[in-house]
Amino acid sequence: MSEKDTGSVREELIKYFDGSERVAEIVDEEVPFPDGKLIVSRTNTKGIITHVNQAFVDMSAYSRDELIGANHNILRHPDMPAVAFKGLWDTIEGGEKWQGYVKNLRKDGRYYWVKATVIPNVREGKLVGYTSVRRKPSRSKIAESEALYVTLK
Amino acid sequence: MPFNFTVSPDFAPDHMSGWFYFNTWLQRNLGTDIHLELFDSFDEQREQIRAGKIDLIYANPYDASMLVREQGFKAVARPAGTRDEAVVVVPANSSVESVEDLMAGSRLATTADPDVHTIGMIMLEPADLDSSNISQREYDTYILVAKALLRGEADVGFFLKQGFDELSDLIKGQMRVLVSSQISVVHHALLVGPSLQDRFDDLSRMLVDMHTDEKGAGVLESMGLSRWEAMSVEQTEFMIDLIDTLTI
Numbered sequence: 001m002s003e004k005d006t007g008s009v010r011e012e013l014i015k016y017f018d019g020s021e022r023v024a025e026i027v028d029e030e031v032p033f034p035d036g037k038l039i040v041s042r043t044n045t046k047g048i049i050t051h052v053n054q055a056f057v058d059m060s061a062y063s064r065d066e067l068i069g070a071n072h073n074i075l076r077h078p079d080m081p082a083v084a085f086k087g088l089w090d091t092i093e094g095g096e097k098w099q100g101y102v103k104n105l106r107k108d109g110r111y112y113w114v115k116a117t118v119i120p121n122v123r124e125g126k127l128v129g130y131t132s133v134r135r136k137p138s139r140s141k142i143a144e145s146e147a148l149y150v151t152l153k
Numbered sequence: 154m155p156f157n158f159t160v161s162p163d164f165a166p167d168h169m170s171g172w173f174y175f176n177t178w179l180q181r182n183l184g185t186d187i188h189l190e191l192f193d194s195f196d197e198q199r200e201q202i203r204a205g206k207i208d209l210i211y212a213n214p215y216d217a218s219m220l221v222r223e224q225g226f227k228a229v230a231r232p233a234g235t236r237d238e239a240v241v242v243v244p245a246n247s248s249v250e251s252v253e254d255l256m257a258g259s260r261l262a263t264t265a266d267p268d269v270h271t272i273g274m275i276m277l278e279p280a281d282l283d284s285s286n287i288s289q290r291e292y293d294t295y296i297l298v299a300k301a302l303l304r305g306e307a308d309v310g311f312f313l314k315q316g317f318d319e320l321s322d323l324i325k326g327q328m329r330v331l332v333s334s335q336i337s338v339v340h341h342a343l344l345v346g347p348s349l350q351d352r353f354d355d356l357s358r359m360l361v362d363m364h365t366d367e368k369g370a371g372v373l374e375s376m377g378l379s380r381w382e383a384m385s386v387e388q389t390e391f392m393i394d395l396i397d398t399l400t401i
């Protein structure tokens with residue numbers, strides 16, 4: 001749990017890359033990453049979720065049915081700068097692996113930090129989608145990322 | 154020329170004879186000559202793989218990546234129910250209560266087992282530890298990792314979960330698990346090389362039914378396995394993608 005958490009609740013407008021937006025309830029309270037687990041999801045080439053593991057379901061607080069078929073930006077937290085995701089997409093669309101620290105928004109408005117790796121899935125030479133595996137980040141990397149992301153917003 | 158079969162060097166020593174019985178069973182059921190060669194080290198085995206000298210292998214998930222993507226191997230089956238998980242362990246009297254208490258300069262006892270080492274290192278990341286700020290020593294077996302911890306020669310050790318669970322209660326009682334991985338999709342698999350792939354379907358059928366036949370069930374038991382499960386191409390690819398994300 002971050003020392004800066006106040007538990008306060010606010011409504012915030014999230015603007016997505018494609019021009020759509022939604023008002024989300026944001027709760028300033030961290031949910032700790034479960035020790036020893038990996039949070040796994042896969043998407044098609046457009047970023048629509050095709051697979052999630054149980055740890056993903058548990059941490060997101062959405063049901064599996066709500067997640068499969070949804071755009072992966074369902075987890076986008078307003079504290080994340082758009083430029084971070086531009087970097088992600090430029091990298092993976094270029095066929096490379098991307099790694100970074102991401103603050104994710106849960107359905108209940110709380111948040112969790114992850115160290116995420118996203119890789120292109122290539123089958124018989126063709127790109128068929130992407131896989132993301134998240135692991136537990138260190139507190140120091142979270143603090144660095146928080147400091148960096150406020151400057152990028 | 155007989156086909157060459159080999160087993161990932163991280164198999165449990167107690168099951169060594171089981172792999173020889175399995176080889177005999179395979180030869181009889183496939184009606185072909187197969188030579189089983191066991192290697193002491195991963196490096197020695199990888200050299201033989203790269204030289205194209207292996208036709209069938211019970212592979213560690215980490216090596217499966219290279220075998221499938223670079224050498225044209227195909228996964229035919231995996232053991233039902235067993236998954237490769239790692240545990241991070243400290244001596245019972247250690248002042249370390251959680252991974253985050255481990256400090257730079259910690260002495261790590263590990264093995265050459267690539268999956269356990271990779272997963273173990275990921276479980277140290279929350280403490281900002283990596284190969285640059287710990288001192289690590291590789292031991293040949295999990296018993297030796299345990300001894301290093303008990304003798305105070307190491308502060309933290311990595312074990313294959315199954316390897317740790319199989320230690321005696323007396324030894325286990327002197328250690329404490331800090332964190333256990335729960336990845337559940339990483340496991341060993343039996344892979345077929347290009348030279349043997351015209352027998353892929355026969356092999357797949359035989360393996361999936363192996364536990365239903367009395368002889369087959371006995372051989373499985375001697376290998377410490379309950380039965381084989383067929384593995385699809387996509388299951389294999391998914392596992393490899395996942396391992397790929399763990400190696401950066």
Ligand SMILES: Cc1cc2nc3c(=O)[nH]c(=O)nc-3n(C[C@H](O)[C@H](O)[C@H](O)COP(=O)(O)O)c2cc1C
Pocket residue numbers: 015016017018041042043047072073074075076077080082085088102103104118130131132
């Ligand atoms: C495999 C994969 C996993 C992703 N995981 C996340 C995630 O966990 N959280 C997140 O905010 N964005 C994730 N993204 C990025 C989203 O697709 C999206 O770019 C981001 O949420 C920002 O939304 P927007 O691009 O619609 O503005 C992922 C993308 C891919 C391809």
